[in-house]
Amino acid sequence: ETGVTQSPTHLIKxxxxxxxxxxxxxxxxxxxxxxxxxxxxxxxxxxxxxxxxENGRGNFxxxxxxxxxxxxxxxxxxxxxxxxxxALYLCASSLVHGNYGYTFGSGTRLTVV
Amino acid sequence: xxxxxxxxQSLIVQKGGISIINCxxxxxxxxxxxxxxxxPGKGPALLIAIRPDVSEKKEGRxxxxxxxxxxxxSLHIMDSQPGDSATYFCxxxxxxxxxRLTFGEGTQLTxxx
Numbered sequence: 001e002t003g004v005t006q007s008p009t010h011l012i013k014x015x016x017x018x019x020x021x022x023x024x025x026x027x028x029x030x031x032x033x034x035x036x037x038x039x040x041x042x043x044x045x046x047x048x049x050x051x052x053x054e055n056g057r058g059n060f061x062x063x064x065x066x067x068x069x070x071x072x073x074x075x076x077x078x079x080x081x082x083x084x085x086x087a088l089y090l091c092a093s094s095l096v097h098g099n100y101g102y103t104f105g106s107g108t109r110l111t112v113v
Numbered sequence: 114x115x116x117x118x119x120x121x122q123s124l125i126v127q128k129g130g131i132s133i134i135n136c137x138x139x140x141x142x143x144x145x146x147x148x149x150x151x152x153p154g155k156g157p158a159l160l161i162a163i164r165p166d167v168s169e170k171k172e173g174r175x176x177x178x179x180x181x182x183x184x185x186x187s188l189h190i191m192d193s194q195p196g197d198s199a200t201y202f203c204x205x206x207x208x209x210x211x212x213r214l215t216f217g218e219g220t221q222l223t224x225x226x
Binding site: 035041102 | 214
C-alpha cells in the first residue's frame with residue numbers, strides 16, 4: 001500500500017509566475033485536501049476535493065485553484081505568485097468524505113523569489 | 114482567525130521526563146481533536162485523537178486529556194525519548210465542515226539524552 005505522494009519535492013519560482021503541484025492520494029482514498037504551511041506555523045486549510053468537485057475552501061484567494069481527477073489524484077494551481085506564497089504545500093487524502101483518517105504527504109517546498 | 118491556540122511554542126525535556134503541550138479552542142462545534150507529529154522534511158502524522166465525549170485517551174506513552182467545559186485539551190508524553198524530538202500540532206475539526214483540520218501553531222519538542 002502506497003502513501004500520499006507529492007511532486008515536485010522542491011520548487012523555486014519567480015514572483016508573478018504560475019505553479020502546479022501534484023498529489024497522488026493513498027490507494028483507495030477518494031477525498032483530497034490541500035494545506036499551506038508557512039515556516040514555523042501550523043498548516044492552513046486551502047480546499048478539499050471529493051468526487052472531482054471542490055467541497056470546502058479556506059481563506060485563500062481565487063488564484064489558488066485545484067483539480068481532482070477520476071483516479072483521485074489532484075493538482076493545486078497557484079497563479080500570479082507572491083513572495084508570501086513561499087511555504088510547504090501539503091496534500092492529505094482520506095478514505096471516505098467526512099472521515100477524519102487523513103494521511104499527509106511529505107509536501108512540496110515552494111520558494112518564490 | 115486563530116481558532117486553536119497552542120502552547121508552549123518550544124519545550125525542552127530530559128530523557129525520561131514528561132512532556133506536556135496544551136491547546137485551547139474557541140468553536141464549540143468542533144467534535145474531533147487530533148494531535149499530529151511532524152519531523153523535518155515530512156508531513157504531519159497522526160499520533161492520537163479524541164472526541165469530546167471522553168475526558169482522557171491513552172495510547173502507549175501518549176495521553177490526551179480533554180476538558181470540554183474549559184475548551185482545552187493537552188498532550189502528555191510519558192518517559193520522553195530523544196526520538197520524540199519533533200514538532201507537535203494540535204488540531205480540531207468538525208464533521209459539518211467536511212472534516213477540515215484547524216491546526217494550532219505547533220510546539221517544537223526537544224528531548225535531551
